Amino acid sequence: MNLSRSSMWFVAPAVFLMFILLIAPVFVAAILSFTDYSLGNPDFNWVGFKNYAAMAKYSAYKKMFSASLLYVIIVVPVSVLLGLGAAMLISSLRFGGEAYKAIFFLPVMATLLAMAIVWEFTLDPIVGVVNAYLTRGCDVGWWYQFISGAWYGADPTTSWYGNGCNEGFPLWIGDKDYALFTIAFIGVWQAFGFNMVLYLAGLTSIPRELYAAAAMDGADSAWERFKLVTWPMLGPTHVFVITITSIRSFQVFDTVEALTRGGPSKSTYMMVYAMYEKGIQQNLVGIGAAITVVFLVFVLALTLTQVYFVNRKVHYS
Amino acid sequence: MASIRLESITKAFGRTQVLNGIDLDIADGEFLTLVGPSGCGKSTLLRIIAGLEKQSGGDVNIDGKTVNDIRPSRRDLAMVFQSYALYPHLTVRQNLATPLQLRDMTFTERLPIIGRLAPGYSGKRAAIRDAVKNVSDTLQIEHLLDRKPGQLSGGQRQRIALGRAMVRDPAGFLMDEPLSNLDAALRVHMRAELSALHRSLGTTFVYVTHDQAEALTMSDRMAVMMDGEILQLGEPDEVYQQPMDIRVARFVGSPQINIVTGDMDDDGRIAFLGVKLARRPSDGTTGRISIGLRPEHLYLHPHTPGKTFCGELVYKENLGSEVFLYIKVADTEDNIIIRVNPTEAQSIALGDETHIAHEPGKALIFNDQGRRITLAGSPLGEDAA
Ligand SMILES: Nc1ncnc2c1ncn2[C@@H]1O[C@H](COP(=O)(O)OP(=O)(O)OP(=O)(O)O)[C@@H](O)[C@H]1O
Ligand SMILES: [Mg+2]
Numbered sequence: 001m002n003l004s005r006s007s008m009w010f011v012a013p014a015v016f017l018m019f020i021l022l023i024a025p026v027f028v029a030a031i032l033s034f035t036d037y038s039l040g041n042p043d044f045n046w047v048g049f050k051n052y053a054a055m056a057k058y059s060a061y062k063k064m065f066s067a068s069l070l071y072v073i074i075v076v077p078v079s080v081l082l083g084l085g086a087a088m089l090i091s092s093l094r095f096g097g098e099a100y101k102a103i104f105f106l107p108v109m110a111t112l113l114a115m116a117i118v119w120e121f122t123l124d125p126i127v128g129v130v131n132a133y134l135t136r137g138c139d140v141g142w143w144y145q146f147i148s149g150a151w152y153g154a155d156p157t158t159s160w161y162g163n164g165c166n167e168g169f170p171l172w173i174g175d176k177d178y179a180l181f182t183i184a185f186i187g188v189w190q191a192f193g194f195n196m197v198l199y200l201a202g203l204t205s206i207p208r209e210l211y212a213a214a215a216m217d218g219a220d221s222a223w224e225r226f227k228l229v230t231w232p233m234l235g236p237t238h239v240f241v242i243t244i245t246s247i248r249s250f251q252v253f254d255t256v257e258a259l260t261r262g263g264p265s266k267s268t269y270m271m272v273y274a275m276y277e278k279g280i281q282q283n284l285v286g287i288g289a290a291i292t293v294v295f296l297v298f299v300l301a302l303t304l305t306q307v308y309f310v311n312r313k314v315h316y317s
Numbered sequence: 318m319a320s321i322r323l324e325s326i327t328k329a330f331g332r333t334q335v336l337n338g339i340d341l342d343i344a345d346g347e348f349l350t351l352v353g354p355s356g357c358g359k360s361t362l363l364r365i366i367a368g369l370e371k372q373s374g375g376d377v378n379i380d381g382k383t384v385n386d387i388r389p390s391r392r393d394l395a396m397v398f399q400s401y402a403l404y405p406h407l408t409v410r411q412n413l414a415t416p417l418q419l420r421d422m423t424f425t426e427r428l429p430i431i432g433r434l435a436p437g438y439s440g441k442r443a444a445i446r447d448a449v450k451n452v453s454d455t456l457q458i459e460h461l462l463d464r465k466p467g468q469l470s471g472g473q474r475q476r477i478a479l480g481r482a483m484v485r486d487p488a489g490f491l492m493d494e495p496l497s498n499l500d501a502a503l504r505v506h507m508r509a510e511l512s513a514l515h516r517s518l519g520t521t522f523v524y525v526t527h528d529q530a531e532a533l534t535m536s537d538r539m540a541v542m543m544d545g546e547i548l549q550l551g552e553p554d555e556v557y558q559q560p561m562d563i564r565v566a567r568f569v570g571s572p573q574i575n576i577v578t579g580d581m582d583d584d585g586r587i588a589f590l591g592v593k594l595a596r597r598p599s600d601g602t603t604g605r606i607s608i609g610l611r612p613e614h615l616y617l618h619p620h621t622p623g624k625t626f627c628g629e630l631v632y633k634e635n636l637g638s639e640v641f642l643y644i645k646v647a648d649t650e651d652n653i654i655i656r657v658n659p660t661e662a663q664s665i666a667l668g669d670e671t672h673i674a675h676e677p678g679k680a681l682i683f684n685d686q687g688r689r690i691t692l693a694g695s696p697l698g699e700d701a702a
Contacts, residue, residue: 207402210402212364213402213403215368215369216389216390217415224419228404229404232404232405
């Protein structure tokens with residue numbers, strides 16, 4: 001046996017496992033997306049692009065795309081900027097930084113499903129603390145004046161808050177105008193601690209001498225130093241944080257499943273939830289697989305963008 | 318142009334005292350080197366002059382004005398860092414322009430597009446372009462202007478860092494070991510170039526290094542620092558030839574000065590390794606003394622009682638133009654190092670017994686506190702043996 005043959009025997013198990021565990025499932029999903037297979041059925045029919053056509057045709061799937069995209073568009077920038085802000089504040093602390101880190105990281109560590117239950121109680125229109133306090137605030141004169149804008153001469157009843165006092169406050173996850181934003185809020189709450197930790201790592205890797213150089217060169221304000229040193233030096237971190245947060249936001253599932261089940265009227269019908277509903281609950285494996293493939297294309301596109309930026313722009317060489 | 322004056326500067330980080338009352342007068346246009354072993358507080362002192370670090374006590378004066386509360390960029394000093402600290406995301410051209418943009422252009426003028434509309438924008442732009450061009454001509458870095466720092470060699474980065482400091486035409490330069498990341502040959506070359514630059518600019522240079530060779534070759538005056546104090550301040554020749562403290566004698570000079578312990582007989586005469594010095598301490602010092610002998614002041618000599626001491630040759634360090642002999646002498650801890658010329662070195666083999674004499678008047682005597690002792694009837698050190 002010559003050398004190259006024997007070397008193939010050595011890599012074969014790893015390649016085999018990689019294929020079976022990592023690549024094959026994607027292929028299987030891709031193949032299933034062209035069928036009408038249901039779990040338990042002995043066989044299936046090829047249906048061509050029918051599943052994909054359905055995705056383009058029915059409004060439920062249009063809502064799925066717009067809900068997913070809107071969710072990502074809200075959660076990514078907000079949680080990234082909050083994460084960066086928190087990281088910069090914490091790293092400028094002389095003491096107490098560790099405590100803040102632990103506290104902000106709590107939502108990341110806690111199971112989102114368990115936390116979703118807490119949020120469900122908090123946001124409940126009848127017994128939840130949010131609406132209870134909002135309602136109580138209506139009777140506190142200065143607070144009502146302040147929030148409803150009466151202090152600068154606006155008509156309080158036309159403001160959001162004044163309206164809420166009269167007509168009742170939103171149902172949050174039960175209201176199709178608010179549900180997605182509420183879910184996105186919880187998404188931000190959960191994600192920014194993670195981004196903060198990544199940014200903290202990025203901040204510690206900035207050489208202190210660069211700040212000294214910036215101070216000598218006349219970057220006198222904190223904003224100038226941020227612009228000249230902090231922001232550009234965090235380049236690789238930005239790309240990583242944004243990509244990871246986008247992928248994780250695309251994958252949002254727990255909160256949807258626990259709080260809204262895609263409703264009301266599909267306003268929170270996000271992709272992974274749709275996959276689950278179609279492919280598992282309704283046993284429409286073909287359409288579930290088609291959603292999966294589209295989902296993977298999105299994620300792949302994000303990842304490739306990251307690779308592009310990492311190679312091109314942020315490595316400064 | 319700037320003279321810099323430090324008055325009893327102290328600095329403590331928490332409970333660690335790093336600087337213990339530094340007084341220093343740096344003349345306008347002077348090249349002053351702060352030299353000392355690692356951790357003695359050189360960088361800290363330089364950062365205090367720059368304003369990057371706040372002193373715990375004492376005053377920094379620049380041109381007669383106290384600048385304790387003036388921010389770094391307003392002190393009109395420029396700094397070159399050991400790691401160069403170039404902005405890695407900017408091209409060399411932008412790196413060089415940054416200090417000028419920050420100093421000369423207003424916030425609005427620096428905004429990407431709106432800035433162009435500001436009155437005076439194009440004039441300032443042109444002035445900055447000219448300044449960058451001048452500096453890159455002087456340092457011969459025009460061909461690097463469009464590269465990023467990551468695409469440059471260490472030596473090139475060093476030049477850019479120098480350029481960024483020069484472009485503002487500051488009143489003084491502060492340099493923190495700017496050559497320590499370069500290879501030996503380039504370092505020697507840059508030493509000459511920095512000296513030339515200093516002559517042509519005529520500005521004050523404060524230069525920090527732990528390399529005594531850099532201090533000796535470049536400076537007008539050097540300050541030897543140790544443990545947060547300046548032990549000696551003077552011209553390089555003076556510091557080398559007349560060290561006032563045994564730590565200075567040990568630090569300055571390569572290879573190191575030979576230190577041997579000596580005795581004083583009842584008569585006050587100094588003897589070491591069987592050699593007697595003719596002169597006595599002027600101040601009647603008694604107790605343990607140390608004698609410092611530089612390698613170039615020792616030579617091979619036929620055995621003469623009272624004048625030579627002997628030892629065994631254990632190692633020859635051949636530097637081509639000169640050879641250092643390491644000689645094991647009984648009763649001394651370290652080998653005695655002597656400098657000879659290559660022909661002399663050939664006449665003697667490892668393991669040979671050798672006899673050594675010292676040049677009269679060159680022995681440096683230190684008391685048990687390590688302070689220099691003057692010898693009677695002669696100025697410092699001139700003790701005709
Ligand atoms: N920010 C700081 N916090 C605490 N201690 C510090 C700090 N900066 C410096 N020190 C201490 O101060 C002392 C002097 O440091 P400094 O950097 O001035 O030394 P140095 O003479 O420049 O040494 P080197 O030649 O290695 O650069 C060191 O013991 C160092 O540990
Ligand atoms: Mg230092």
